[in-house]
Amino acid sequence: MTEAIHTTNLNAWYGKTHALKNIDMTVENNKITAIIGPSGCGKSTFIRCLNRMNDLIDGFSTEGEILIRGKDIKDTDPVALRKKIGMVFQKPNPFPKSIYENIAYGPRIHGINKRELDSIVESSLKKAALWNEVKDRLNDNAMELSGGQQQRLCIARALAVGPEIILFDEPCSALDPISASKIEDLMIDLKEKYTIVIVTHNMQQAARVSDSTAFFLMGEMIEFGDTKQIFKKPREKSTEDYITGRFG
Amino acid sequence: MRYIKGEAFKYLCMAATVIALMLLALLMWDAWDKGAGWLSLKFLNSFPSRFPEQAGIKSALWGSIWLMILTAIISIPLGVGAAIYLEEYARRTWLTRIIEINISNLAGVPSIVYGILGLALFVRGLMLGRSLLAGALTMALLILPIIIISSQEAIRAVPKSIREASYALGSTKWQTVRHHVLPAALPGILTGNILSLSRAMGEAAPLIMIGALTFIAFTPAGPFDPFTALPIQIFNWASRPKAEFQFLAAAGILVLLALLLAMNAAAIIIRNKYQRYIKW
Numbered sequence: 001m002t003e004a005i006h007t008t009n010l011n012a013w014y015g016k017t018h019a020l021k022n023i024d025m026t027v028e029n030n031k032i033t034a035i036i037g038p039s040g041c042g043k044s045t046f047i048r049c050l051n052r053m054n055d056l057i058d059g060f061s062t063e064g065e066i067l068i069r070g071k072d073i074k075d076t077d078p079v080a081l082r083k084k085i086g087m088v089f090q091k092p093n094p095f096p097k098s099i100y101e102n103i104a105y106g107p108r109i110h111g112i113n114k115r116e117l118d119s120i121v122e123s124s125l126k127k128a129a130l131w132n133e134v135k136d137r138l139n140d141n142a143m144e145l146s147g148g149q150q151q152r153l154c155i156a157r158a159l160a161v162g163p164e165i166i167l168f169d170e171p172c173s174a175l176d177p178i179s180a181s182k183i184e185d186l187m188i189d190l191k192e193k194y195t196i197v198i199v200t201h202n203m204q205q206a207a208r209v210s211d212s213t214a215f216f217l218m219g220e221m222i223e224f225g226d227t228k229q230i231f232k233k234p235r236e237k238s239t240e241d242y243i244t245g246r247f248g
Numbered sequence: 249m250r251y252i253k254g255e256a257f258k259y260l261c262m263a264a265t266v267i268a269l270m271l272l273a274l275l276m277w278d279a280w281d282k283g284a285g286w287l288s289l290k291f292l293n294s295f296p297s298r299f300p301e302q303a304g305i306k307s308a309l310w311g312s313i314w315l316m317i318l319t320a321i322i323s324i325p326l327g328v329g330a331a332i333y334l335e336e337y338a339r340r341t342w343l344t345r346i347i348e349i350n351i352s353n354l355a356g357v358p359s360i361v362y363g364i365l366g367l368a369l370f371v372r373g374l375m376l377g378r379s380l381l382a383g384a385l386t387m388a389l390l391i392l393p394i395i396i397i398s399s400q401e402a403i404r405a406v407p408k409s410i411r412e413a414s415y416a417l418g419s420t421k422w423q424t425v426r427h428h429v430l431p432a433a434l435p436g437i438l439t440g441n442i443l444s445l446s447r448a449m450g451e452a453a454p455l456i457m458i459g460a461l462t463f464i465a466f467t468p469a470g471p472f473d474p475f476t477a478l479p480i481q482i483f484n485w486a487s488r489p490k491a492e493f494q495f496l497a498a499a500g501i502l503v504l505l506a507l508l509l510a511m512n513a514a515a516i517i518i519r520n521k522y523q524r525y526i527k528w
Contacts, residue, residue, distance in 0.1 A: 053412065053415065053416065056411075058339050058340050079419070079420055080418065081418075082415060082416055082417065082418040083417075086416065086417075087412075087416040089409060089412060089416075091409060093407075093409035093412065093413045094413075095410065095413065095428060096410075096432065105417065105427070106418065109417070109418070109419055109423055110418065154413070157413075157417065158416070158417070161417055161418060
């Protein structure tokens, strides 16, 4: 199966505010799918539907279908679903604990044996390209790392649980350009093993890293296609206006 | 002209601070001046007496300590539990909003009213008599709203991003609360609890209402024993005509103040100790 995520007629509401309108979208395995659009267009809402993060918000409701590898997420327990779908947030949010504990926390709550934790911590940090910088100070508080390191730590923390899909919610918007480019390189490395969905404000970033791009506007998906096509020959006028910087 | 106004305002505020501090210092000085001479180990270790030279606050001191521990055991689990429920579990509906408004209102109810409630409910209703337990239950009611509100504030101050990080890894609600929210909120919760308990420690009115005795020549041995407490003993001494008892009252005030200051200092130390580790 090449479809990792498939949504059909997805609608979402915050109370009475209609935040997502009839989204039909397919995310393919081992690809990076970028979602772009101006603030308030529903792109964060969309990816937070995928791991049912929005369920935590009072008054939030959805209609329509979200299939993750063919299975409706309404039939999956959200806790189990979030183990399969990792998430990295806009602002690095490490736990105020040691670097080691940050990574080990996820596997531990899922019942991983203590003896395996060391190797999981090491391999996760290596996958997130952070191992060499922190291997001598795993017991230091994670809050002492720089912003970019913290964000890679958060990526490592997500990887440690063993997800299949990783959602990135504007992962670089709080970082400096050098840290941001490290995260971008990392995402490209990760797509070999994981399926990635990234929400970004930064159109260059979407163009650099993604295979497919979706353009959202006012809760609707205006256009979805191959990244090259979207950026070179957008079919819709509003997509073109947005990527050429005429609004947004 | 704007600058003159600005300067004038600054000095006005400064004057307000100085006046408040001076009044406090004056009060402390007065108590110290009258009471310090009467402070001694013997004072701490003697029971009350008709003779000022022999009188001490042993029973009141132990009564207050017992009362505080029992009050803490009763009110902290209830208060913190309620705060966790309201912040983490309850959905924001009109009902929870009414509950929260009422908790805030309860925090403003005069303490004597809690005394009346304690008298009717615990002393008479539950037949606990004038026992430590009845006093502690009454005090627990009195400080419960403050504990709930301060714990809620501490829990609310834990950033949403930490909860999200935890949920995104597949934690359950309980794991998120237990592993992340509570540890991060703990310094704030503890500070609030200690300050609430120190309020309970200084209250006399509800205890007088439920009939805590003023003359007790033994220390309580269990939660069902009658008792007295520092504020009651002080009140009792202060209301006597003989001048020496005024000095005893002042000495009692010094003991009470020392205990309260120690508790507040503990709250500050706890807060500073943990705040160094947690920065968002």
